[in-house]
Every structure is written in structure tokens, then in C-alpha cells.
Amino acid sequence: MAEMSATDAKNKFGQMLDMAQAEPVRIQKNGRDVAVVLSAEQYAALQASGGAPRVRPAIEELMSRSVKRRKSLYEALAK
Incomplete structure (x- = not known):
């Protein structure tokens, strides 16, 4: 991925x-990443693929297992 400072991106x-x-071009300001510029085609492909890896379903599954395993603990903490 290419990189540019915010000043260079402006100029x-x-x-x-x-x-x-x-x-994609990573834009940095004061040494921190602040934006990524990509082509319309790359953006369309990203949108079609769902945008980002599906982490949330995995987290929800782990939380569900935890609640099942430690139900009494969670109930005691909720009181």
C-alpha cells in the first residue's frame, strides 16, 4: 500500500x-494513519465482499458459549 502525508495528498x-x-493510498497526518484512498472499483469490490472480515459473529458465538458455561456466575453478578 502506498503512503502519503496529508500535506502531500493536498498538494x-x-x-x-x-x-x-x-x-490503496494510506494518508498520514503527524505520523498517524487518518485515511485510505482507493479506486471506485476497489471500493465496489470491498462493498460486495461485505466490507470487512466477519468478526462479530465469532465474538457473539464465544459470548454465547461463555454465558452457557458460566450462567450461575453471571446471574450472581447481576444481583
């Missing part, structure tokens, strides 16, 4: 857009 906006056609 070289056209170049950043050209770079984003090939690969």
Missing part, C-alpha cells in the same frame, strides 16, 4: 488519485 491531489487507481 498532489491528482497524483494521489492516479496512485489510488493502482493500489
Whole structure:
């Protein structure tokens, strides 16, 4: 992934857009990541794939197992 400072992204906006056609461009401000610019095609593919890995269902499954296993503990803590 290409990187640019926020200042360079502002001053070289056209170049950043050209770079984003090939690969996502990470924008940094004060050494921290603040944005990622990607092409419309890359964005469409990301949207079609659901956007991000599905972590939440795995977390919910683990929580469900924990509640089943420690039901009495959770009930005692809720009082």
C-alpha cells in the first residue's frame, strides 16, 4: 500500500488519485494513519465482499458459549 502525508495528498491531489487507481493510498497526518484512498472499483469490490472480515459473529458465538458455561456466575453478578 502506498503512503502519503496529508500535506502531500493536498498538494498532489491528482497524483494521489492516479496512485489510488493502482493500489490503496494510506494518508498520514503527524505520523498517524487518518485515511485510505482507493479506486471506485476497489471500493465496489470491498462493498460486495461485505466490507470487512466477519468478526462479530465469532465474538457473539464465544459470548454465547461463555454465558452457557458460566450462567450461575453471571446471574450472581447481576444481583
